[in-house]
Amino acid sequence: MKRFWKTAKTIASGKNFAVELDGRPVKLPSGKPLTVPFLPLAHAIADEWESAPQDFSPDDLPFTRLASTAQERVALHRDNIIGQLAAYGMNDLLCYRAETPDALVAQQNDVWGHWLNWAEASHGLQLQSTAGLVPINQSATTAATLQDILSAYSDYIIAALGVIVPALGSLVLGLALAANALSAEEASKAALLDELWQEEQWGADDEAVKRRTSVIADVAVSVRFMYLCKA
Numbered sequence: 001m002k003r004f005w006k007t008a009k010t011i012a013s014g015k016n017f018a019v020e021l022d023g024r025p026v027k028l029p030s031g032k033p034l035t036v037p038f039l040p041l042a043h044a045i046a047d048e049w050e051s052a053p054q055d056f057s058p059d060d061l062p063f064t065r066l067a068s069t070a071q072e073r074v075a076l077h078r079d080n081i082i083g084q085l086a087a088y089g090m091n092d093l094l095c096y097r098a099e100t101p102d103a104l105v106a107q108q109n110d111v112w113g114h115w116l117n118w119a120e121a122s123h124g125l126q127l128q129s130t131a132g133l134v135p136i137n138q139s140a141t142t143a144a145t146l147q148d149i150l151s152a153y154s155d156y157i158i159a160a161l162g163v164i165v166p167a168l169g170s171l172v173l174g175l176a177l178a179a180n181a182l183s184a185e186e187a188s189k190a191a192l193l194d195e196l197w198q199e200e201q202w203g204a205d206d207e208a209v210k211r212r213t214s215v216i217a218d219v220a221v222s223v224r225f226m227y228l229c230k231a
Contacts, residue, residue, distance in 0.1 A: 001055070001056055001057065002054065002055060002056075003052055003053065003054045003055075003056055004021075005021035005022045005024075005049070006022055007021070007022060007050065008020070008021050008026075008046045008047075008049035008050040009046055010039070010042045010043050010045075010046045013033070013035045014035075015037065016035035016036060016037050017035060017036055017037075017038070017039050017041075017042035018033055018034065018035045018036075018042065019034065019042060019045050019046045019049060021049060026045070026049065026064065028068050028071060028072055029068060029072060030072055034064070034067060034068065034071075036067055036156075038156075038228055038229050038230075040228045041063065041067065041156075041225070041228040041229055044063045044224075044228050045061075045063045045064050045067065048060065048061050048062070048063055048064065049061065049064070062221045062222075062225070063221075063224075063225055063228070066156075066159050066160060066163070066221075066222065066225045067156070067159075069159040069162065070154075070155040070156045070158070070159035071155070073159070074155040074156075074158045074159050074162070075155050078155065078158065081158060081162060082147065082150045082151060082158065083147075084162075085146075085150055085158070085161055085162065085165055085171060085174075086143065086146040086147055086150060086171070088165045088166070088169070088170065088171040088174075089125075089127070089138075089142075089146045089171035089172065090138045090142070090143060090146065091135070091136075092127060092169075092170050092171055092172050093112075093168070093169035093170040093173075093191060094112040094115055094116055094127075094129070094170050094172050094173070094190075095116070095127055095128065095129040095130065095136055096129070096130060096132070096133060096136075097109065097112065097129060097130065097131045097132075098131065098194070099131045099132055103197075104194065104197050105131075107193060107197060108193060108194075111190050111193055112129075112190065112193070113129075115170075115172050115173060115176060115190065116129065116172060118172075118176060118181060119172045119175060119176075122175075122179065122181075123145065123149050123175065124145060125142065125145050125146070125149070125172075126139075126141075126142060126145075127142060127172070146171070149175065153178070154229065156225070156226075156229040157178055157226055157229060159225075160178075160222040160223070160225045160226045160229075161174045161178065161222075163218055163219070163221075163222040164177060164187075164218075164219050164222045164223070167191075167215050167218050167219050167222075168187060168188065168190075168191035168215075168219065169191060170190075170191055173187045173190060173191055174187075177219075177223050177226070178226060180227075183223075184216065184219045184220040184222075184223040184224075185216065185220070187219060187223075188212075188215060188216040188219050191215075192212055192215070195208060195212065
């Protein structure tokens with residue numbers, strides 16, 4: 001798409017904040033003006049429109065995209081999306097450990113075990129873990145706890161988790177990010193622990209590195225979005 005505006009700025013819009021491009025509002029896919037209740041987020045949205053290149057794509061406007069998702073997808077399908085995120089928790093990456101080699105098993109038990117312990121201490125979430133790929137049947141109590149945890153979040157945080165959790169394969173790490181308990185880089189390294197361990201043994205694969213870089217970038221942007229929605 002071609003850039004059609006010269007300047008972007010934040011304006012007050014009732015109790016919310018909007019972004020204007022040469023005096024015209026940024027609009028949602030539905031055609032309604034985009035307004036958000038967080039001034040720092042509005043400034044960030046204005047900044048990404050201001051710095052967008054002459055040939056731009058939605059990838060250049062991640063905060064706009066996430067705000068749109070919160071308002072036009074999460075708000076309309078909240079229960080369904082919470083259910084999808086809860087399903088990741090019921091099959092969380094951190095619950096499935098390798099059986100060998102011992103060095104990798106030790107790393108998983110150390111790093112992944114730490115975050116499962118954190119989830120229990122912070123949220124009362126008791127997730128069972130196993131070695132191998134045989135599915136674990138987590139308890140009905142765990143399912144209910146996951147629903148309660150996610151239901152307490154705003155549509156904006158749910159929108160960010162909708163990117164973070166599938167990218168990492170772990171709701172537990174997503175919850176830790178939402179709580180500012182670790183950084184996006186730390187969460188990505190934890191989720192990619194197996195891949196990074198294999199790379200240490202056998203060397204880097206260019207495609208794997210490229211994919212990993214993309215995952216880390218998506219997670220970092222979504223974490224920044226969550227921060228802006230709490231400011």
